[in-house]
Amino acid sequence: MAKPNVKEQIVTSSLELLHSKGFNATSVQDITEAAGVPKGSFYNHFASKEALGLEVLQRYVDAVGTLATVLHDAALTPRQRLQQYFDGMIAGNAANDFQHGCLLGNFSTELSNQIPAMRSAMQAAFDGSSAQLTAVIAAGQQDGSIASALPAAELAGFVNDAWQGAVLRAKAEHSRAPLERFVRVVLDRLLT
Amino acid sequence: MAKPNVKEQIVTSSLELLHSKGFNATSVQDITEAAGVPKGSFYNHFASKEALGLEVLQRYVDAVGTLATVLHDAALTPRQRLQQYFDGMIAGNAANDFQHGCLLGNFSTELSNQIPAMRSAMQAAFDGSSAQLTAVIAAGQQDGSIASALPAAELAGFVNDAWQGAVLRAKAEHSRAPLERFVRVVLDRLLT
Structure with missing residues (x-):
């Protein structure tokens, strides 16, 4: 079961990243690294980078x-x-x-x-x-x-x-x- | 020696691609495919995708x-x-x-x-x-x-x-x- 705070960490970190770098220049790995969560956890919370966007x-x-x-x-x-x-x-x-x-x-x-x-x-x-x-x-x-x-x-x-x-x-x-x-x-x- | 028309083909094709898709969503391979030139020829003409941009x-x-x-x-x-x-x-x-x-x-x-x-x-x-x-x-x-x-x-x-x-x-x-x-x-x- 995905923890809600992981999802929130991903959204908060990626807002900063996507705002400063843009969508296509930001990878899922950039996002999970910035959020301090395992890369694999991303897809527990979002179907795609588009869904997160x-x-x-x-x-x-x-x-x-x-x-x-x-x-x-x-x-x-x-x-x-x-x-x-x-x-x-x-x-x-x-x-x-x-x-x-x-x-x-x-x-x-x-x-x-x-x-x-x-x-x-x-x-x-x-x-x-x-x-x-x-x-x-x-x-x-x-x-x-x-x-x-x-x-x-x-x-x-x-x-x-x-x-x-x-x-x-x-x-x-x-x-x-x-x-x-x-x-x-x-x-x-x-x-x- | 690089042929000038290859460079021109790359610039012309990439203008259309970069305008429609954006910079980061367009790869060097997208560009050379659209130009109909070998991928390796790109770097004979441009030091980087940034230089082409x-x-x-x-x-x-x-x-x-x-x-x-x-x-x-x-x-x-x-x-x-x-x-x-x-x-x-x-x-x-x-x-x-x-x-x-x-x-x-x-x-x-x-x-x-x-x-x-x-x-x-x-x-x-x-x-x-x-x-x-x-x-x-x-x-x-x-x-x-x-x-x-x-x-x-x-x-x-x-x-x-x-x-x-x-x-x-x-x-x-x-x-x-x-x-x-x-x-x-x-x-x-x-x-x-």
């Missing part, structure tokens, strides 16, 4: 989701919610010196064309964050603090994608600058 | 660079240049049914943290496209057709990154929609 992606999306709770904070204005949300996302990238990028974005470019189940999970994750941004932008359009020239869903989809592009560039530059530029252009210009 | 990236950047010539077409207004440039980029993505993404973006997420020489090449490529966009946006700001609320370089850097994000999302969705949304928001709203 899906679980790690969900874990990551859930963690980012906790940052998104500020988007629902009625004590803040819609603009304050957006500012604090992206400040939190920038802090997340700063924690690895802007070197790892977004696991969701990394997997999107590396695996969308390789693993159909991964692509479905990534689409769902993007749809989820777009929907949350749509609600905040719509609230700002209703109270007049965010420009209404384009529909909230259109702006939110664009902003969600543009964030991924800024993170991609930050990873290529190992720099915070693209993320701060994103916030300035989105909040001071696009949504004003 | 750098050459393929440069080939790709040069090809995209030909699309960017429209950005310098003085017969068009700055807005027309931007529209035609991004129309051309969308057509490039349509050629593989929005499944491959941008090789530069793919390598940025997959390899920025793995291969320092690749990261330098990617930074140079991003700086090059940002500079070209800066010049067009500055021209539009001078003739009054593009909003001047933010500096041209700030807008251009943001737009360049946002394009990468839109391509990333298009790859995750296998869809043209994020790219068309990008053009609408950038041309009809951000730069208006």
